[in-house]
Amino acid sequence: MNDEQRLYPHRIYQINQRLEEVKQVCGIEERLVTFSILNSYNRKFNWLVVNKKRWAWGEKILENINGCFSEHEGLWQELLKKLGEKANKILADSIEYFKRKIENKNLSEKDCEDVHYHLLNLYQYYPHDSDIGIDGVIYRNFVNKRKKLLYAKGELLTEGMNNFHIYPWIDMVFIFESGTRLRSISAQEPQGKNDTGNDLEYYTEAQYKDKIATIRGRKPAKASQDKIYFEYIFPLIMGYPDPNGSAEPFNGKWEKDGKTKYLIEEEKIRELVSEFKYTVCFPVYDAFINKRLYGNFYGNVVIPFAFKEDRDEFIKEYQRKIEDSLFLLIK
């Protein structure tokens, strides 16, 4: 984030600065920490994570975005139309901006900052259903249990599974303030019509095996249609690894079999997601009273790990520190 962006009043800039503070206070500056907030107006999640290298971009990326406009104009228009249906004033302005730009397809260097600003608006206001993804799993369990959830840890269930598009089922442990611990196997993606239950609680090893067997046969509902968001905007801003294997993150264009591609294929995304098999999540509440958080669900801090040991070590060392500093996110 540059100095100018730090002055922007929009959520994505403000929250990411606060997230930096939390990380500094906890001494975890180098760790990937994502934060999504629950937009209580529509009860949808907004993703806010931005790769360090994606707070600005140059002409090259702009050129690639322009190329994406040309190649996938219809998909862009679909996304803008969907976002425009219930857009707030800020988003509406950005949608209008892109409509004009997509029509003209002549982005130039002077458009760099504007495109960045408006694309971040599309990104931050995209409404993610409140029961999908890791955020959805946390929120669902908080809402249903009506208890203060302190944190949760999870492990992706990828091995031998063919029951998801991108985001696999996850084995979660929820730790509530009351001391209650709860284990469940939870779906991150919407399930088919006939499939009941996205959270399959278990208490014994036998139950666990039984539930695993249950989910193995599940098929997720249709994948999201918003390809531009999930396969282009998000990978670009989140800084997915370059599908062509360079050291730099995805820059908006790649090559496959000698052909230029803009969208990242689902398979590639799934590969990346699976690299972070272990997670710890800290829900954030919206009222800070007497040094503690109360009130309603504000957002979800997620810290991914490749290895279970690293995660468990991390929890031991940082759990309390993180809990104590989460109020910084709502100040």
Added chain:
Amino acid sequence: MDTYEILTQPIKTDILEHFIEHITMLQDWEYIRVFESKNGGEVILNYCYGRAENGAWEKCLLRGSYCATKPECLIQINKNSYELEDAKFKIIIRDAKKKHIPCGEIGFGLGHMHKALQEDIFTERYIPELDEYDKSECEKKIVIYEYPPYTIIPDDEHKEHTLGLFYERQHIDLLRQFAIKRKVILETIRHGTKAATNAIISRNFSHHIGSHVIPCATVEKIQEKVKAFHRTVTDEDLLKIINTLKTRLDTYNQKKSDFMAEIATEPLITTKSMCFYKNIIVPFIINTLLIGNICETEGLGYNTPSECKIKIRFFFGKDKEELIAKFNHDTDANNYPYISGELKDGTYRPLDNPEEIRKENASNINDDGDKEIAVPGPLGECALYSFLENFIRNAAKHNIKAWKVTKNLEINIRISEIKDVDPNDPFYKEGDQNEFYNVEIWDNVTDPNKQGFKVKENGTEVEKNLCEFINHQIRQPIINDDGSLRKGSWGIAEMKIMATLLRGSDCFEKMEENLRTIKTDDKLIYEFKVMKPKKMAVISRNTTKTNKYGCPEFKNKGIWLFNGINDFFERLKNGRSKASFEFAILDKETFEELKNYKNGRDREYKRLLAILPFRVIVEGYNDSMKENDNIIPGASGIKGTLFNNSTTPLDLINSIWQEWINYLKKRTINGTDVCLLLFLQQNNDEKPTNYYVKKANCMDNFHVITKGTDGLQCNHESSLLLFDRHFAAYSEVENKDRIKDLLFHETIDKNNPDFAHMFSPPLVDNKISEEFIHALIEASLLRILIIDERIAEKAYDNINWIESEDAERTYHGTQRIYAARGGGIYICTHLSVFNGDEKPVHPNIGDSPLVSVRVKLNMKSKEDLDYSKEPTVTMILNEKEETLKPDAVIIHQGILENDELVGIRENQFGDFLEKIKEKYPYVVVDSGRGIPHKLHELAKFMPFSLLDDYIGRERIAKYNIVKILMSLSRRTNNE
């Protein structure tokens, strides 16, 4: 937390609903319900916001018992009134005002932990930036916030309310920002609308008059036209015609300019009553250069000398009852020639006031058919003129093919009573029947069904017919969101502005409800309301009086009862129309209340005096009240009551006028008798003299002189007041000595604005209204001092009398100063405010002219405005002095600001005027630049153009000036 997203949302509702609509961008709530406590103790549900199935925050459209349709909303609400039927809950939220209502105490909601009740933050204490409008909107609202079921609530919340207070603090922060934003928006709208209003009025005036009329009204063009029409016209006649026509147009323009200045500064500080047809439409019709040229470019003007292609017709009932002006003997009814044809004496004259105004198709109607209305301001008739200019221009411009078939453009105007108010018709509100007349205007060429007009509705373009399109345009604001002037449809915009003023409102931000178009029999009818005049304000707490005279029958005739001063203020402020009263009647108790106001609530006391007309009668007056005579300067006190024998509104109005005349007689001529004489140079069987004769037969103090039949028959002791046509009464009466020494004399001819009133007097039950005769007597008795340098400059102009010898004999001179003196108007030529020599009021006036009116106010000094001795007004004629005793003073604002003449500080203006009032109770300030910004907030105001029209032109029109002066009030924006 960030509030940026919320603050970017456009505010489309009141501040409370806007807040509720968007608060969930910041906080998560399950429901927010807004209740309102009513005066009777009832609580009604205003509206709810809650969660849709997908979790989105939205306004619930279910109301009344339909609320129960949602399982979680089991509120017991009356289906029709929306009143809360759950008595326990009503008490909890209305009286107990708990911060939190525990679950189970109320019968609705999802049964969550509890509900937060936060009702009192919508006050200035929490939100100092709250706008007056929002403050009053939120005043009685009770807002209940329902937590989502999963909210993490501190254990001791029911005692400490820490979570509730936490959220409440955020509410206050947010509301304060909303309030500031809203204030900016409101101010933008207010100032933007005002600026746009003025821009539209000026632009249209410039377009209609500047572009269409004036280029066709040059001396050359008039000359060309008259000569083409009448080859034998002499140069002398031509000059007179040009002079009269140009003066008429100049006066119109001058008045409209003053009117525009008034709108730009302080509109509607007072109202004026006028007869719709006689006083408003007829002067418009006889403004030949205006009506003949406004559509000249389209070919709608005077193509022949005898006929204008624009016809204006006036209907006054629901059917075909029509008033028709007949202008001279050889023209058809409803036709107004460019100039009168060759007259019997071989001369040509411009079109003059009508010889006769007659009713058609109205055999069952006993009045004159004309309707007296209250117009918005001393020049309020210009509002209707502006409307008509636009209407005529639109009709001519957009229907060229149609009127080429019809051959002329017929403008029809109908005024009628509002009979039954349909509750489903948003155009009318209950009570409109008493306060307004309905006006419809249509033409003979516009097709309301004309198709092809595209408008945007909810972002989509839809096609409309003309009638729908105009209504759509009427609903459009005249400004854009940023306060700038919205482009286009300025004609309709101005019609909307004028309709707003005519219904007595200056709320230009909300004008769409004041004008609409409807389709009837393929006619496109514009519909709006005009104010009924309010004649008498009776302020009394006497319930017997209230019961008897508070009925609609009295109100409909302009008699309004108020239960004390507070009620008067309150109802004036909240009333639908701003029509001013002509009289105020106060009982003894109200007088005492007012006395107390003077002692402790000085500002309210002065405000009341500013709002009341000058004509005030105090009932139950006794000797002990004499020492408080200065409580209401210039008020009449009577011992008994006016209400004992008055069984009808007419009786009451007549007895009030009678008392007022008695008072004026005491004030001006020690109570001696007066006799009003009228000579219209007619035989006793000619109209309207025959009507006057009938009236005089039943009034002691009124006598009509008729051609060839008179002996002057009134009481020999009476002072005589004479309205005289062409000075001819002198030769008509036998006792010339008797008529030499008149208390009042005014020359009535067609050059006099009073002429129309005299020749078309108001009729009640087919008789001339007694009220009108009283008003003539009042006009004759009242003595007015005018301190205005522009009028002073004209004091020495020779008036163009045809009968100069008669003028010399009657007034002792032919200059304006003499004629004015004859009419009881004293034009101040020299003024001394403090001790010192009088200085000429205008630099063109010498120190010692042969005739002068010298005013010495004898105030002590600029620092001390007390009188050192009695002020004097003296007329000096050839070194002979006559002491004058004016009752009223009209003083130019420029005189107050003139260092040479007055030279006091701005903050002393109010005291200065108050001081004058002690001696001359009816004080008015005049100016020609709208309401001057330095005008004292309590001073009554008259535009200079009126003064000029009634005193500065060919004749002195005392009736007109007194009629306006005595009814003036001074309202502020909040009243």
